Amino acid sequence: MKTLLNKHTLFLFTVPAFVLYTIFFISPMFNGLYYSLTDWDGFSKDYDFVGLSNFIEVMKDEQIRNSLTFTTRYTVLLVFFTVIISLFLALLLNSKIRLRTFFRSVYFFPAVLSLLTVGLIFNQIFYQVLPFMGKGLNIEFLSVNILASPTLAQFGILSVNIWQGVSIPTILFIAALQSVPAELIEAAKIDGATAVQRFRNVVIPYLIPVMNIIIIITLKNGLTLFDYVKAMTDGGPGRATESIGILIYNYAFEELKFSYGITVSIVLFFIMGGISIIQLKWSSKFEVK
Amino acid sequence: MMNLRSQVGNIATYFILAFGAILIFFPLYLTVIVAMKTPAESAQSFFALPSSFYLENFKEVINRVNFGTYVMNSVIITGISLILITYFVPMVSYSISRNSDKKYYKFLLIYFTLGIFIPFQVIMIPVAKMMTQFHLLNITGLIILYVTFSLIQGVFLFVGYLRTIPYELEEAAYMDGSTVWGTYNKIIFPLLRPMTATLLIMNALWIWNDFLLPLIMLNKSPKFWTLQLFQYNFKSQYSFDYNLAFASFLMSMVPIMIVYIFTQRHIIAGLTNGAVKS
Numbered sequence: 001m002k003t004l005l006n007k008h009t010l011f012l013f014t015v016p017a018f019v020l021y022t023i024f025f026i027s028p029m030f031n032g033l034y035y036s037l038t039d040w041d042g043f044s045k046d047y048d049f050v051g052l053s054n055f056i057e058v059m060k061d062e063q064i065r066n067s068l069t070f071t072t073r074y075t076v077l078l079v080f081f082t083v084i085i086s087l088f089l090a091l092l093l094n095s096k097i098r099l100r101t102f103f104r105s106v107y108f109f110p111a112v113l114s115l116l117t118v119g120l121i122f123n124q125i126f127y128q129v130l131p132f133m134g135k136g137l138n139i140e141f142l143s144v145n146i147l148a149s150p151t152l153a154q155f156g157i158l159s160v161n162i163w164q165g166v167s168i169p170t171i172l173f174i175a176a177l178q179s180v181p182a183e184l185i186e187a188a189k190i191d192g193a194t195a196v197q198r199f200r201n202v203v204i205p206y207l208i209p210v211m212n213i214i215i216i217i218t219l220k221n222g223l224t225l226f227d228y229v230k231a232m233t234d235g236g237p238g239r240a241t242e243s244i245g246i247l248i249y250n251y252a253f254e255e256l257k258f259s260y261g262i263t264v265s266i267v268l269f270f271i272m273g274g275i276s277i278i279q280l281k282w283s284s285k286f287e288v289k
Numbered sequence: 290m291m292n293l294r295s296q297v298g299n300i301a302t303y304f305i306l307a308f309g310a311i312l313i314f315f316p317l318y319l320t321v322i323v324a325m326k327t328p329a330e331s332a333q334s335f336f337a338l339p340s341s342f343y344l345e346n347f348k349e350v351i352n353r354v355n356f357g358t359y360v361m362n363s364v365i366i367t368g369i370s371l372i373l374i375t376y377f378v379p380m381v382s383y384s385i386s387r388n389s390d391k392k393y394y395k396f397l398l399i400y401f402t403l404g405i406f407i408p409f410q411v412i413m414i415p416v417a418k419m420m421t422q423f424h425l426l427n428i429t430g431l432i433i434l435y436v437t438f439s440l441i442q443g444v445f446l447f448v449g450y451l452r453t454i455p456y457e458l459e460e461a462a463y464m465d466g467s468t469v470w471g472t473y474n475k476i477i478f479p480l481l482r483p484m485t486a487t488l489l490i491m492n493a494l495w496i497w498n499d500f501l502l503p504l505i506m507l508n509k510s511p512k513f514w515t516l517q518l519f520q521y522n523f524k525s526q527y528s529f530d531y532n533l534a535f536a537s538f539l540m541s542m543v544p545i546m547i548v549y550i551f552t553q554r555h556i557i558a559g560l561t562n563g564a565v566k567s
Contacts, residue, residue: 009469010384014397017381017440024437025404028415035415042418089309092302105553106310112549112556113542114498116517120524121316121538124531129319163312168560175561224408227500230521245410252414253505265410272408 035259036266042258054263063239064247064264068271070154071244075222077158078165082218083211086166090173104174111167119231122160123147126232147233150240157228157241165221169214176210177203212283216276223272244268320542323535331532346536350523356540358512359519363544366428366515367496370435371489378440378488379481382447383473387456398448404441409501417505428513431506435499439492446563450484451477483562490559497545516541 036054040047058064093104110118126147134142146156180203188198226245229235235242235250244264251261323331324346325339350356381397388394420430454477462472478485500517507513514522523537549556 006468006470009473010388013380013384013473014394017377017401017444018397020377020433020437021401021404021440024416024419024434025412025441026400028412028419029407031415031419032411042414092306095299095302097299097302097306103306103310104557106313108553108557109549110313111560112494112498112545114500114517114545116498116500116520117538117541118316120520120534121320123524124534125316125319128531163316171557171561220408224410230500230504231524248410248413249501252417258414258418262411262414265408265414269406269408269411273406276406 032262033266036263038259040259041256042252043256047259054260055267058260058263058267063242066239067242067244067247070241071223071225072271074154074158074225074243075219078161078222079215079218081158081162082165082169083214085162086169086214087173087207087211089166089170090177093170094174094177104171108167108171110164111171113164115164115227116231118164119160119228122156122163123232126156148237150237153233153237153241157225157232160232161221161225161228165218169218172210172214173207176207180206208283212280215279215283219275219279220272223268320535320539323532324539325536326532328530328532346532347540349533350537350540354519354523355511356519359514359516360544362428362513363497363515363517366431366435367493370432370439370496371493373432373436374439374443374492375485375489377436378443379447379478379485380473381440382444382451383477385444386448386451387459398444401440401444404438405445409438413501413505420506426506426509428507431502434502434506435492435496439488442491443488446488447481447484450481454480486555487559487563490556491563494556516544 037049037051038047039050039054089107093100093107097103127145131143131145134140134144141152146152184202185198188202193201224245225243226249229241229243229246233241235246248261248265248268251257251264319336322337322339325343327343327345330337330339330343381401385394385398389398416434420426420434423430425433458476458480459472462476467475498517500521503515503518504521507515508518508522511522520537520541524534
């Protein structure tokens with residue numbers, strides 16, 4: 001008995017993980033694919049098989065198209081600013097200055113807070129504090145609540161997202177910068193390369209793998225944006241900040257459009273997969289060989 | 290000349306970093322001071338320090354809601370999930386990495402890694418439905434989901450890390466007649482400690498701060514609320530009373546702030562480690 005158990009220990013090690021993952025991740029995924037082909041509302045006993053008509057309707061649905069446009073634009077801006085700002089901060093935090101450790105822990109701090117708390121705090125700031133300051137300083141666009149404006153609300157959310165979202169990328173870029181061999185930089189210096197040339201030709205190739213990770217993480221965060229919107233605008237004003245994440249949640253839990261919500265989520269999956277493939281292909285061109 | 294230029298550069302660096310630090314601290318400063326003011330005081334000025342060490346807002350929050358229960362729920366959910374994650378993830382990863390020539394284990398690696406490409410939203414709705422049918426819309430159900438979802442990234446990280454650990458140690462142990470479990474427990478698991486730390490830090494931050502899963506699973510029964518759900522619901526009720534609102538924000542942030550102050554080095558190192566390895 002004992003030797004038998006010993007022989008199969010490695011197999012037994014896989015059982016809890018396999019069972020949990022199959023029941024609570026893989027099976028819902030297939031259920032989802034199945035329901036997307038039905039018209040189930042999530043509660044009734046009966047539902048019909050409707051083929052691909054949910055997908056066709058999703059393509060035609062203007063609300064979804066608006067939401068996709070908003071989410072995509074938001075994500076592009078988020079990725080762009082996150083990469084630029086965190087790389088800039090990493091360069092500063094990697095230079096030989098005093099208080100470097102202190103600054104690093106300050107800049108990393110937002111990463112440990114919950115998105116919801118940060119969203120709620122900034123919601124109050126946008127609502128109470130900034131208009132107060134805007135009026136005092138006579139800056140017109142600040143003197144009203146940005147989150148109440150259909151055109152500006154998205155930038156309010158975006159700036160909060162960046163405030164918190166650059167923390168982890170900054171630390172990752174610092175780690176990447178430290179992995180650049182010092183001899184290589186010295187050699188380039190001796191060969192007469194300027195600071196800009198050294199950065200472009202020696203440092204950047206070492207940053208590419210980390211930059212890939214950052215872009216993929218940020219893309220995923222942007223495309224599934226939920227917590228900040230729920231904390232700040234709940235999709236409003238009107239439907240101006242209704243992200244795909246919010247839309248799917250509302251379809252499923254507020255509007256009883258169960259199978260329709262799942263269909264949108266599958267569309268989201270294809271968008272994310274498509275962008276990731278393009279991004280990986282693009283960045284492999286720059287990889288250190 | 291060069292010296293002067295680098296000095297100007299240094300001053301500019303300090304200036305920018307200090308400005309950024311102010312941007313980071315300003316919202317936190319506001320949270321702390323507004324939480325400690327009377328409504329009358331904050332009506333006069335948002336930015337001024339409170340005139341006294343006023344703690345009534347915190348008392349008020351505690352009186353109105355079961356704050357202790359929410360903290361306990363968050364602690365229980367995060368704690369139990371982490372304990373289970375520490376067992377399950379390294380175990381399955383060890384099996385996969387030491388059997389990489391066998392079909393079942395090869396399949397397992399692909400099977401778990403597949404999950405990385407699937408956004409949570411895709412399974413969110415069916416999972417919510419399923420948990421309702423299983424009567425698992427409670428803390429147990431939520432813990433099951435956290436442990437399950439942690440496997441995806443966890444197995445990926447650990448199988449990679451295990452490749453760097455040489456087989457010789459285990460082989461020597463087997464020669465001496467050690468069982469598989471004994472070898473794993475006494476030799477492998479201790480060697481995995483750096484990666485386990487990374488795994489725990491990443492999952493602790495995620496589970497403690499998560500909002501969407503508790504919202505789906507627990508929002509209907511206040512006795513199960515986590516800190517995040519408490520904040521969300523408190524905001525909808527008391528958004529007009531912003532001294533109380535800020536007091537609730539501060540109270541929810543305090544536990545993680547304390548942990549951060551004492552363990553920041555480990556948190557930063559752990560997260561960097563995880564991302565670089567993946």
